[in-house]
Amino acid sequence: MDLELMINSFPKLLSAAAITLKLLTVSLIIGLFIGLFFAILRINKNKLISKLAYGYSYVFRGTPLLVQIFIIYFGLGQIEYLRSTILWAILKEPYWCAIIAFALNTGAYTSEILRSAFQTIKPGIIEAGKSLGISNKVIFFKIQIPIAIRQSLPAYGNEIILMMKGTSLASTVTIMDLTGVAKYIISTTFKPIEVFIVAGGIYLLMTFIIHNVIKFLEKKYSY
């Protein structure tokens, strides 16, 4: 056990963890909107629209995140047309490519979570809203969404933790996140176990915090 290496690498890994958290929060926020959008499409009565939304979530849940990042980072740059548009300013940055891939990935899982939450809302609740003369829009935002959020909290908590682990793939496109820095230290010192303990410990701490925040929210919003 090389304690000195563990102590020396701790601050480096900790500052890399900040990048991991940044990647995580940005992609979760974008992913939540994507997920909500596709969940609404999924419960649409139009078969074609709901099939399209299902196709999106099927493709992104059925393929590895690594493939998705590589398609966006290495693949999209190949399209000449894209290079001439303003989008290229975003797509040439590995950071944004990773975030796009993460957001689309988590969006697919989030849309499934939200869809099942919408579908478990008892029709009676919506009917009650209608009979009180509340408009459809208000029913959706004031009745369906709050209930759906409460319903989907446990599953969404798991998704946040899975996504946090997913951000480690950013290191494959040259981003120095927690895993990227850990790999760099391992490959320069050849002390995998020590680095794994420190980096893994930081990840576990983040998992622990997320887990407890979700548990707290579940309690707060339980009825």
Place this chain on the structure above:
Amino acid sequence: MEILAFGDTGWGDELFYATLMTIAVSITAMFIGFLFALIFTPLKLSKNKFLNFIANSYTTIIRGVPELLVIYLFFFGGTGAVMFVASIFGYNEYIEINAFITGAFAIGIISGAYSTEVFRGAIQSIDKGQFEAADVLGLNKFRKFFKIILPQTLRLAIPNLSNVWQITLKDTSLISVTGLVEIMRQSYIAAGSTRDPLFFYSFAAVLYLLLTFVSMKLINRLEVRYSRGY
């Protein structure tokens, strides 16, 4: 389509063998995962607090740490660990571990943590009366487990194990960082040599979709088989 031709002119045969490799690694990893589940599920269900602690640490650590980090640990640490054990027995030459074994083992340990949770949940949701009935009938421990508990556990576990299989299958793409030529690695090589990453990574995505689709169909049939009588 020329680019996917079999033989020297295209990448068809390479990608075909890479797909077989992905399937082989996934199945091996899933199997190793079952072995781990076989050890850790009883520890989780044990009344001994210390054994509980060991099993809980295993599942918590593995499920809370990124797969890629675990793979790096095995990739960089595996050789050292094996050479250390070998040196105890007096063997001091350099030992190179096969990428397949390292990869399957790393993914297997991850898959095992998920399988353990699935089996624990399934066994816990079996009615207590089933255990008692088996005891009352005087079945020995072995027969009680294999004839009464296991069949019911499987019925409850298969839908969740199918999720574990999906996770395992997708996780194998990460082994490409260790150089094992599976779908992802082969696509990387092909993309590099043809300068057509968009096509090859999209094709890799299609291959993975195909694998998940076919395996879901097969697992559904298994589910039907084990739900007979319900």
